[in-house]
Amino acid sequence: MARPALWLSLLTVGLFVIALTLGPAQIGPFESLGALIVDDSSPLTMVMREIRLPRAILAVLVGASLGLSGAAMQGYLRNPLAEPGLIGVSGAAALGAVLAIQTGVAATVTLGLPLMALAGALIGVLLILALAGPRGSSLTLILAGIAISALSGALTSLVLNLSPNPFAASEIMFWMMGSLADRSMTHVWIALPFVLVGGGVLLSLGRGLDALTLGEDAASAMGIRLTRLRLVLVLGTACVIGATTAVAGAIGFVGLVVPHILRPLVGARPSRLLWASALGGAVMVLAADIAVRLILPERDLKLGVVTALVGAPLFLHLIYKTRSQLG
Amino acid sequence: MLRACAGPFVIAATVAVALPAMSQDMPERPERVVSVNLCTDQLAMMLAAEGQLISVSDVALDPQVSAMTEEAQKYRINYALAEDIYLMQPDLVIAGSYSAQATLDMLERLGIPVARFAPAYSLAEVRDRMAQMGDLLGQQEAADAMIADFDARLAALRAEVDERPTAALYYANGYTSGDKTLSGEILAAAGFENIAGTLGFPSFGRIPLEVLALAQPDALVTSRPYPGASRSEAILDHPVVEALREGRADASFSDKDWVCGTPYVLRAIESLRPLRNALTKEP
Numbered sequence: 309m310a311r312p313a314l315w316l317s318l319l320t321v322g323l324f325v326i327a328l329t330l331g332p333a334q335i336g337p338f339e340s341l342g343a344l345i346v347d348d349s350s351p352l353t354m355v356m357r358e359i360r361l362p363r364a365i366l367a368v369l370v371g372a373s374l375g376l377s378g379a380a381m382q383g384y385l386r387n388p389l390a391e392p393g394l395i396g397v398s399g400a401a402a403l404g405a406v407l408a409i410q411t412g413v414a415a416t417v418t419l420g421l422p423l424m425a426l427a428g429a430l431i432g433v434l435l436i437l438a439l440a441g442p443r444g445s446s447l448t449l450i451l452a453g454i455a456i457s458a459l460s461g462a463l464t465s466l467v468l469n470l471s472p473n474p475f476a477a478s479e480i481m482f483w484m485m486g487s488l489a490d491r492s493m494t495h496v497w498i499a500l501p502f503v504l505v506g507g508g509v510l511l512s513l514g515r516g517l518d519a520l521t522l523g524e525d526a527a528s529a530m531g532i533r534l535t536r537l538r539l540v541l542v543l544g545t546a547c548v549i550g551a552t553t554a555v556a557g558a559i560g561f562v563g564l565v566v567p568h569i570l571r572p573l574v575g576a577r578p579s580r581l582l583w584a585s586a587l588g589g590a591v592m593v594l595a596a597d598i599a600v601r602l603i604l605p606e607r608d609l610k611l612g613v614v615t616a617l618v619g620a621p622l623f624l625h626l627i628y629k630t631r632s633q634l635g
Numbered sequence: 636m637l638r639a640c641a642g643p644f645v646i647a648a649t650v651a652v653a654l655p656a657m658s659q660d661m662p663e664r665p666e667r668v669v670s671v672n673l674c675t676d677q678l679a680m681m682l683a684a685e686g687q688l689i690s691v692s693d694v695a696l697d698p699q700v701s702a703m704t705e706e707a708q709k710y711r712i713n714y715a716l717a718e719d720i721y722l723m724q725p726d727l728v729i730a731g732s733y734s735a736q737a738t739l740d741m742l743e744r745l746g747i748p749v750a751r752f753a754p755a756y757s758l759a760e761v762r763d764r765m766a767q768m769g770d771l772l773g774q775q776e777a778a779d780a781m782i783a784d785f786d787a788r789l790a791a792l793r794a795e796v797d798e799r800p801t802a803a804l805y806y807a808n809g810y811t812s813g814d815k816t817l818s819g820e821i822l823a824a825a826g827f828e829n830i831a832g833t834l835g836f837p838s839f840g841r842i843p844l845e846v847l848a849l850a851q852p853d854a855l856v857t858s859r860p861y862p863g864a865s866r867s868e869a870i871l872d873h874p875v876v877e878a879l880r881e882g883r884a885d886a887s888f889s890d891k892d893w894v895c896g897t898p899y900v901l902r903a904i905e906s907l908r909p910l911r912n913a914l915t916k917e918p
Contacts, residue, residue, distance in 0.1 A: 355849060472863040479866050
C-alpha cells in the first residue's frame, strides 16, 4: 500500500504544479507560481488564482471522483467493466445538469446545479443496478449501460436543441466529452462539498468490498450488511459523479483505465484499490488536461477525447478477455 | 438552424452582404423578391419599392440580432426552407453566402434565380453591399442616395482623435474580432485601439481568457447574452471578465447594430462615443 500511494501522491503534486505553469499566456514557471502565492494585485495573480488554479483543482477533483467511483463499482459488481462513463451514470448526471441550467434552476436555487446532476446520476446508478442485478454480469451491465447512455445522451441533445439560446445546441459536445477550460473558483466551490462527502462515503466501503471478494454469503457471514453497502455505494457514486459532471461534463474511461492499471500494484485488494484509484484518477485527468493544452492549445480540445483515446483500446481488450463470460 | 446561424457565428456568417454570385439570369427589376438572410432582409427592406419585397426571414423578427423588427412584421415570414419559398413563387431569392446550400440549390433547380451575398468585413464593403442590393432590386437611385447619406454621416462620426483608448471585443466562447472585421472597423471608427490586433488576431479568433486578462484593455465590449442559458456565454460572467469590467467604463454591448453590414453600423459607432469620451475625458 505505502509505496504505490507515495508514488501516486508525488505524481499528483508534480502534475498539479506543471498544470499551474501551463497556459496560453507565456509566463515563466517561477514568475507564475510566485504570483499565485503572493498577491501583488497584478493581472498575473488574477490569472493564476482565477483561471489556472481552479482548473488544476478541478482536474484533481474530477479525476479522483472518476477513479474512486470506478474502483468502487467494479468492487461491488466484481466486474472490471463497470465505469461511470461507460454505464451511463455520467451521461445521466449530464442530463440532470443540462436540465438545471436550461430550466433556470441552476441560476435561482443555491446548489441547484450539482443537486440536479446528482439526481440524474442517482437515477442512472439505480437503473444500472436494477438492470444488471447484484452480480452484474458483463453482458447485462454493458447492454444496460448502452441503453442508459443513449437515452440520456438523446435527452440532453433534445433539451439543448429546444433551448432559446442558440449557443446551447453547440454545447452537446461539451456535455458528452467534458472540458475544464475556463472554469472558475465558483465551480470548485460547487463541486468540492459533494466530492468530499461522496468520496468519504465511498472510501468507507473498503472493508465491505474486501469481504465481498469472497462471495456474498461469506461477506454476510462476516457481518457485512449488503443492502447497506449497496445504498452507500449508490449515494456515494451519485454524489461524486453528479458534482463533477455538473462542472466538467461527462468524461469517460478514467474509472476503467485507472483501476485496471493499479489493481496488480495493490494486490487486487478493493480497499487499497479505492485509495490508489482516487490518486490515479487525479493523475490521469491532470495529465490529460495538460495534454489538451499542449497538443491543441487554441482549440479547446475536449478532455474526453484524450481519455477515450487511451481508454477505448483498453476497453476492447477487456471485452476480449471477458468474452467467454459474455457467451 | 437559422437561429444558430444568427448566434454563434453571427459575426462570421450573417454579416452578410455581397458579390452576388449570379447563378441564373437575374430579372432586371424583380417584382416578387424573397430574402432568407438576416442581413439581406434588412438591406432589402430599406431599398425595395412598395410591394417588391414579399418575404423576409424569421430571424429579422429577433430583437437580439435584428435592427428592423418592426418593419419585418409587415412582411410574410419565411424559415428559409425551399418548399415554403417556392410556393411564394418569387422571381428572385436573396440569400447570404452562408445560407443552407441545399435549400438554395433546390430553388435553382426549380428555376428560381438566387443571389448570394457574402458578409461585409469592412465599412467600405457595407457601402458596396448597399450598391449591390440597389442593382439587384433595380433601385439604383435609392441606393445611391443611401450611400451618399452613409458617407456623410460616417465622415461626421469619424472625427480625428489623438488619444485612442484600448478596447477588446469579447464574445461567447471567448471569441474576439480583430481589425480586419466589421466590428473591428466600428471600434476603430469610434476612436478605439483594438487590442486583438496587437495580440495576433487580425480577424476572428478565440482569445484565451488569460491573454485577455494580462492585456488589460481600457474597455471591454461584450455580446449581449441570449435568453436561456449556455455554457458558451457563461465565460462572459467569469470572475476575470467581471474584474476587467470593474472600475472601467460601463460594460458595453455589441448587439443588433453590429451584426450586419447596413447603415445601422453608424448607430453602433455612435453608441461607443460616450464610452470613449469618458475614457479620454474629451468633450
